[in-house]
Every structure is written in C-alpha cells, then in structure tokens.
Amino acid sequence: MTPPVPIIIGTRGSTLATTQTGMIQAALELRWGCRVEVRLEIISTRGDVDRQSLSQIGGQGIFTREIEKALLEGRVDLAVHSLKDLPTEMDDGLLLAAIPPREDVRDVLVTRDGGGLEQLPDGARVGTGSARRQAQLAMQRPGLRFVDLRGNVDTRLRKVHDGEAEAVVLAAAGLHRLSLQDRISQYLDPLAILPAPGQGALGLQMRADATEKQAFVAALDDAETHTSVTAERTFLASLGGGCRAPIAAWGRAHEDGLRVDGMVSRPDGTDPCRASRIGTFDQAARLGQELGDEVKAAGATTILAEYSG
DSSP, rough: OOOOEEEEEESSSSHHHHHHHHHHHHHHHHHGGGGEEEEEEOOHHEEEEEEEHHHHOTTTTTHHOOOOOOOTTTSSSSSEEEEOOOOOOOOOEEEEEEOOOOOOOOOOEESSSSSOOSOOOOTTTEEEOOHHHHHHHHHHHHTTTOOOOOHHHHHHHHHHHSOOOEEEEEEEHHHHHHHHHGGEEEEETTTOOOOTTTTTOEEEETTTTHHHHHHHTTTTOOHHHHHHHHHHHHHHHHHOOOOOOOOOEEEETTEEEEEEEEEOOOSSSSSEEEEEEEEOOGHHHHHHHHHHHHIIIIIHHHHHHHHHH
C-alpha cells in the first residue's frame, strides 16, 4: 500500500488562524482520505508579537513573512493565510496553489447596545486598526471618534463589553468562522464600506517546486473566488502594495461577467477616488490594472505618494 503523502501546514497560533487552517485540513482529508497525512505547525509572526498599531509597523507581510520563510526552508509544505494579509508580491519560489470558496466579504459592526451605525451618537468611540475602515466610516458618519485597536477577535469584542469603545468593526468572515454570528449588530453595506482586497478569502501558498503536493491542494480552488480576488489584488499591486493610504476593492460576479470596485482616500475619508470596471472573468487582471489606472488619474497618485512606505 502506498504510504500517505505528508502535508505540514504552517499557521499563526490565534484561534481564528487555527480554525481556518483546521478547515483546510478537514477539506484535504475529506477530498483525499488516507492518501494524505495532514498536520499543523504553529508559527509566530511579527504581527502576533509586535503590539504597535498597524500604521506604525506597516501592514504588508507582518502576519506572513515568518510563515513564508518556513515554506522556503522546507519546514512546512503549505501556508494558510487570510488573503488580505498576504502581500501582492511574493518570493519567486512561492505561489498561490489555491483559493477556496470565499466567506462573506462584508465588514460588520458590533455595538454595546446592539444598534447599528446610524444609532451611534456623535462622538461615539469606534475601535478599528484599519485605515480603510476608518476612512469609509468617516465618510458615512463624520462625527464618530476612532480608537486604534489591535488584537484577536475576543480581545476586540471585549473592548466593547468592557466599555472601552461603543463599537468595533470586524470582518464578517472571521466571526462566521468562529461561530460568533450572534455578536454581530449590523452588516455594513459592502458598496458603502468597500472591503479590503482579498477579504473573506483564504490563500493557500506553497513552494513553486512542490508540484506533487500542489496537485492535492489545487483541488480546493474555487474558480470564481480566484478570479475575483485576482482583480482585487491586481488593483492593489497597481497602486503599490506598501502604501498606508486606505485602499479597498471588491470583485464579484455581475450578470454574465465580473465587476470590480476600487477606492483610495485619505485616512480621514477626504478626497475619495473611486471607480469600477466590468468585464469578463478572463479579463480579471486587466480590469484590476485599468481600475488602478483610473483611480490614480482621479487623484489617488497624490494621496499614494503622501502615504507611501
């Protein structure tokens, strides 16, 4: 009997990260049965250790670099990333082997009293470490106060419970995966609060030369999700992945094709530059690039230059 193929998955140690990775482990075992032997390897990243705000330490790669290093060194075979955390540029020795079906892309509001965005009084403290969320919420409700917030999902929810903020903003996908839907006070309109590129999707990253094991992982790919995220990540790449300005994008099926919306603004929500593109699914990368060119021509180039690095 042929021995099972070992697949070691590298993951961050947070409850959400291990839950997401456990989903991929279960999917591989369901698809391939005894042909694979899957186990998890916990890897600590800079983003897990450094508690400074994301605006201070920079968001690109802080949750992924150490895991990518483990991949390149052969200590793990597969990395499961929240795709919005994965930089658009990666080492030539790595690739995205699969992007499984996407969860809900929306941001959600969790409030102390269960009310929604319109019920928050002027001056209410809203916790978020995301410049993207802050900027778009400021466009909707300019009277809110924003509190920089880091930490795992439980830590963020506790801030509301303990009265340190009247509300926090989180990704619906994370709360769904942790079976915490009952904590959601409001799902925010994804056209009013555009998500981060890749939000709700998982990126399964592997070494480029691990072709045998790639065949097992590739079976988990979802073509529609992969195409939508390609448009979003191409848009992000066209703007310069390391920029700290608020950047948002959402690609999805639209009638018989693909629609992608993108936005860049200043962190306070002023000077928003927004556009959309519609085309066929096989034009995903081109649509993302054209979208980036359009928002830059609309004024985003100046904003990106001010907040680069």
